[in-house]
Amino acid sequence: MAILRSVTILIAFSVLCCFLTSPPPLLSATAAAADRTELATEVCRNTTNFAFCRDAIYSDPRAPDADRYVLSYIAFGKAYSNATDTRDYIAYKIKSGGGKPEILRGLKKCLGHYEEAVRILAEMLGNLDSETFSGLDKLSVEVEGLPRACEKRFGGRSPITTRNDNLIKLANICYVVAKLYEYH
């Protein structure tokens, strides 16, 4: 009886070993796919908010095959159109004149910050066109500081917190992408 039991255990072990040493084809394929994680996903893992980054970057159909150059256009382009949209929104809010005077004052400061953000992001896109890759990380940090400065203009009652947060996170993605040019 005891012998039979050890034989059973032995068989169980060898079956297990076979599985471990030569995984079935399906498992190997999965492992191989995991080995070549898309650059866009790797980049998003280095950002402050993975899900936000993935949603933003993968809304562009070029994302799965993107190298760092294409990824730069995707990230800077997203941040640029986002900043432009918020700049126009703020300008519209100021024009319609509604809201308390302190909110209006804050919005006017924010308009300046967003104009600056749009200018820097346009410069970054221009640098991509001319293949000037150094300094893109510093410019990304500058961009990130502008929605932060805007947010502080309202003494804790910002009417555009979500928009500011979006640009902060998009600028962070730009920064991680820009850093790719340091590791050749």
Ligand SMILES: *[C@@H]1O[C@H](CO)[C@@H](O)[C@H](O)[C@H]1NC(C)=O
């Ligand atoms: C992620 O960050 C690590 C640590 O700083 C760095 O070595 C790596 O190259 C980065 N990868 C990407 C895709 O950003």
Ligand SMILES: *[C@@H]1O[C@H](CO)[C@@H](O)[C@H](O)[C@H]1NC(C)=O
């Ligand atoms: C700005 O970015 C956020 C987050 O990706 C997105 O939800 C929003 O639609 C964007 N707005 C524009 C105008 O690009």
